[in-house]
Amino acid sequence: MTGFFADFGGLALGFLGGGLACGLCCAGSARGCGVAGEAGSGLLCEDPSAFGKVMILQVTPGTQGLYGLVVWFFALLQMGVFAGTAVGMSVADGLRVFAACLPMAIGGGISAPAQGRVAATAVNLMAKRPDDWAKGIILCITVEFYAILSLLASFLMLLNLNLGV
Numbered sequence: 001m002t003g004f005f006a007d008f009g010g011l012a013l014g015f016l017g018g019g020l021a022c023g024l025c026c027a028g029s030a031r032g033c034g035v036a037g038e039a040g041s042g043l044l045c046e047d048p049s050a051f052g053k054v055m056i057l058q059v060t061p062g063t064q065g066l067y068g069l070v071v072w073f074f075a076l077l078q079m080g081v082f083a084g085t086a087v088g089m090s091v092a093d094g095l096r097v098f099a100a101c102l103p104m105a106i107g108g109g110i111s112a113p114a115q116g117r118v119a120a121t122a123v124n125l126m127a128k129r130p131d132d133w134a135k136g137i138i139l140c141i142t143v144e145f146y147a148i149l150s151l152l153a154s155f156l157m158l159l160n161l162n163l164g165v
Contacts, residue, residue: 011079011086013094017101018075021154024109025068032061032116039120043127050126053133057123060140061116064108067151071104074158093163100157107150115143 040054075097080086122136 009091010089010094013091014075014079014086014089014097017094017098017105018072018079020105021075021101021108022065022068022072024105025071025112026065028109028112029062029065029068032064032112032114032119033058035113035116036061036119036123039123043123046127047130050130053126054123057119057126057136057140060119060137060144061112063144064112064115064147067147068104068108071101071151071154071158074155075101078158078161078163080163089163093161096161096163097158100154100161103150103153103157107153108147111143111147111150115140115147118143 036058040058043050043054076082076086079089079093079097118139119136122133122139125136126133
């Protein structure tokens with residue numbers, strides 16, 4: 001295999017995988033934080049003293065964006081981008097990186113908006129029953145668990161790549 005794809009295809013596939021992990025997770029986090037923030041703003045109009053609790057509920061879906069960034073960084077580290085050794089990466093190695101990034105890309109991109117909806121309902125719960133705030137947090141953490149599993153899957157796959165870079 002010679003030509004442009006052979007020379008740069010592996011690098012492009014690795015970048016695509018890392019970019020999807022970061023981009024989809026950040027987009028999902030922005031959506032989730034936005035939904036929770038909209039619900040929180042409504043409560044804060046009535047009860048400004050609830051700001052701290054509302055803020056915690058709003059930022060909870062933002063963790064997936066951070067996880068996606070970690071996977072992106074680690075993928076580039078494994079590819080040799082920061083060491084300057086990524087040039088000439090094989091297509092097979094690029095596919096390995098791409099596949100390793102998929103659990104975080106998919107898991108984070110889906111779980112962040114879902115967690116945002118749970119956080120928004122937790123805000124509504126808090127508006128009606130302020131003492132039940134911890135129950136809402138527990139519901140949010142349940143969704144977070146699956147984002148953490150996605151991070152773990154991508155991280156372990158990236159950690160065990162034997163790239164020929």
